[in-house]
Amino acid sequence: MTAVLETPPKIDDRRAPAPKSPQRTLSRVADALLTGISKIAAIAVLLAVWEAAPRLGLVDATFLPPFSTVVQAWWDLAVSGKLLDNTQASLVRSLSGFGLAVAAAVPLGLLIGWYKPVATLLGPLLEVFRNTAALALLPVFVLLLGIGETSKIAIVFYACAWPILLNTISAVRAVDPTLLRLARSMDLSGFRLFQKVILPAAVPTVFTGIRLAGAVSILVLVAAEMVGAKAGLGYLINASQFNFAIPQMYAGIITISAIGVLFNQVLVSLERRFTSWRVPVGA
Amino acid sequence: MSAHIEFRGVTKRFEVKVRGSRQHTEFTAVDTIDLDVERGEFVVLVGPSGCGKSTLLDLLGGLTAPTGGEIVLDGKQVTGPGLDRGIVFQQYALLPWRTAQGNVEFGLEATGVPRRQRAARAREFLDLVGLTGFEDRHPHQLSGGMRQRVAIARSLAYDPQVLLMDEPFAALDAQTRESLQDELLRIWQRTGKTVVFITHSIDEAVYLGQRVVVLTSRPGRVKETVTIDLGDRTKQDDLRSSTEFARYRHRIWDLLHDEVSRAQQQEKEVVGA
Ligand SMILES: Nc1ncnc2c1ncn2[C@@H]1O[C@H](COP(=O)(O)OP(=O)(O)O)[C@@H](O)[C@H]1O
Ligand SMILES: [Mg+2]
Numbered sequence: 001m002t003a004v005l006e007t008p009p010k011i012d013d014r015r016a017p018a019p020k021s022p023q024r025t026l027s028r029v030a031d032a033l034l035t036g037i038s039k040i041a042a043i044a045v046l047l048a049v050w051e052a053a054p055r056l057g058l059v060d061a062t063f064l065p066p067f068s069t070v071v072q073a074w075w076d077l078a079v080s081g082k083l084l085d086n087t088q089a090s091l092v093r094s095l096s097g098f099g100l101a102v103a104a105a106v107p108l109g110l111l112i113g114w115y116k117p118v119a120t121l122l123g124p125l126l127e128v129f130r131n132t133a134a135l136a137l138l139p140v141f142v143l144l145l146g147i148g149e150t151s152k153i154a155i156v157f158y159a160c161a162w163p164i165l166l167n168t169i170s171a172v173r174a175v176d177p178t179l180l181r182l183a184r185s186m187d188l189s190g191f192r193l194f195q196k197v198i199l200p201a202a203v204p205t206v207f208t209g210i211r212l213a214g215a216v217s218i219l220v221l222v223a224a225e226m227v228g229a230k231a232g233l234g235y236l237i238n239a240s241q242f243n244f245a246i247p248q249m250y251a252g253i254i255t256i257s258a259i260g261v262l263f264n265q266v267l268v269s270l271e272r273r274f275t276s277w278r279v280p281v282g283a
Numbered sequence: 284m285s286a287h288i289e290f291r292g293v294t295k296r297f298e299v300k301v302r303g304s305r306q307h308t309e310f311t312a313v314d315t316i317d318l319d320v321e322r323g324e325f326v327v328l329v330g331p332s333g334c335g336k337s338t339l340l341d342l343l344g345g346l347t348a349p350t351g352g353e354i355v356l357d358g359k360q361v362t363g364p365g366l367d368r369g370i371v372f373q374q375y376a377l378l379p380w381r382t383a384q385g386n387v388e389f390g391l392e393a394t395g396v397p398r399r400q401r402a403a404r405a406r407e408f409l410d411l412v413g414l415t416g417f418e419d420r421h422p423h424q425l426s427g428g429m430r431q432r433v434a435i436a437r438s439l440a441y442d443p444q445v446l447l448m449d450e451p452f453a454a455l456d457a458q459t460r461e462s463l464q465d466e467l468l469r470i471w472q473r474t475g476k477t478v479v480f481i482t483h484s485i486d487e488a489v490y491l492g493q494r495v496v497v498l499t500s501r502p503g504r505v506k507e508t509v510t511i512d513l514g515d516r517t518k519q520d521d522l523r524s525s526t527e528f529a530r531y532r533h534r535i536w537d538l539l540h541d542e543v544s545r546a547q548q549q550e551k552e553v554v555g556a
Binding site: 182 | 368370
């Protein structure tokens with residue numbers, strides 16, 4: 001009996017994933033293909049309905065032109081260079097606000113999460129502002145900063161900062177207490193503790209906040225551009241509607257969605273890279 | 284000549300809130316503990332749950348300070364944590380973002396072992412706990428027993444004089460636990476470390492300890508110290524079913540029996556209050 005128990009731990013290796021066999025790889029590829037197809041299928045159906053509904057007279061083609069007409073309009077906008085100019089204007093604002101928010105909210109969140117006095121000091125303030133919708137403050141930003149770039153970047157910054165800040169704070173607070181005890185038992189300095197334990201432990205949750213902020217940055221920007229702007233995708237959509245250029249309006253909307261999806265995809269793959277050590281979901 | 288580790292009248296009280304009021308009362312977790320541990324000795328502390336075993340280990344680890352008395356390690360009073368003591372926690376406390384190798388190196392980073400030596404040293408200690416070939420696995424890819432092996436390797440790697448273990452095998456299944464007990468005895472013999480081991484399992488206490496210190500239920504005091512004379516466990520087959528083993532087990536069971544029922548009584552009183 002003991003002889004069995006003393007054999008190397010390979011036998012009690014139940015939780016370790018089995019080595020890849022060619023068969024498994026094959027079935028995995030098939031799985032990926034299948035999910036890929038079903039993902040595309042839903043969108044294809046949506047587009048088909050969009051194409052068919054106006055043509056069959058189910059909806060008014062003036063307000064919802066067939067998808068092919070919208071694609072044509074999108075192409076014309078792209079060729080004329082208008083699309084690029086507006087996209088660029090939006091992206092610059094969006095990414096600046098988002099980047100500034102990451103740069104400011106992550107360190108601030110770490111500070112608030114770790115130092116009780118800072119949390120006590122800033123807690124009530126946070127409570128008030130996090131419950132005030134960013135867009136409700138848009139007029140205030142316009143009043144204070146004008147309708148130029150500053151106010152747009154500022155509102156994106158403001159809206160993006162919240163998810164990042166709140167997630168970072170809870171990330172620090174949720175660090176496994178046994179890890180803190182371990183670090184303390186090893187007499188780690190405050191700086192090393194932060195660098196080697198708190199920061200890496202917080203990364204996944206911080207990234208969740210960053211991903212949320214990515215979506216927020218586009219949402220808020222479009223709204224801001226609709227209120228007062230001379231360029232940007234929000235402006236393009238709003239102006240097209242105003243001029244009754246409905247296909248162009250949809251072209252703008254599609255571009256926004258595509259950018260949103262792309263941005264999210266980039267953030268998700270970044271997140272994967274940094275948190276590859278995490279327990280796979282469902283394992 | 285004074286002992287390697289000395290507990291001299293160690294008492295620990297906690298301030299606890301009285302429910303439904305703002306007042307605090309004092310709560311004695313461990314009470315005037317006197318205990319000597321020799322260098323290289325394997326001492327097991329056993330007692331009913333809640334009797335202050337973990338509190339004692341925290342005190343020895345320097346994670347908390349005693350309310351009364353003192354703990355002396357090699358003639359110096361313990362005033363804080365240090366790398367001369369390595370703690371192995373029941374919950375393993377592995378860094379999930381690091382591999383087995385990285386977790387062992389984590390211990391070495393604190394001691395200032397040069398980077399180049401760290402990797403080799405970590406591999407050496409993973410080998411000691413039987414984990415060669417698993418260096419690149421992350422904790423979630425390891426079984427519970429293997430995780431605890433990594434944690435033991437980490438504590439040993441930075442070469443503390445004393446290994447403090449707080450119910451390290453309590454979360455493992457019986458077979459894994461027994462194989463790890465053998466492994467631990469083997470490592471102890473090879474490295475000559477002083478081990479202070481906590482458990483609430485009588486079998487584990489008898490199997491591992493050269494001396495078993497039986498604690499009373501709350502507040503924890505030393506009830507009796509039993510010297511276990513079973514020779515070299517690793518050289519014997521099926522020691523657990525020998526009559527000698529049974530005798531020791533019964534003796535400690537006797538000592539603990541009253542304490543366990545007293546502890547359960549206390550729990551009932553707390554719930555009923
Ligand atoms: N930080 C603390 N504050 C208040 N009470 C504590 C604290 N730590 C432990 N205790 C209490 O001290 C007693 C002993 O705890 P512990 O040492 O964890 O027991 P054991 O490890 O023997 O199960 C328990 O009743 C526990 O509730
Ligand atoms: Mg305990």
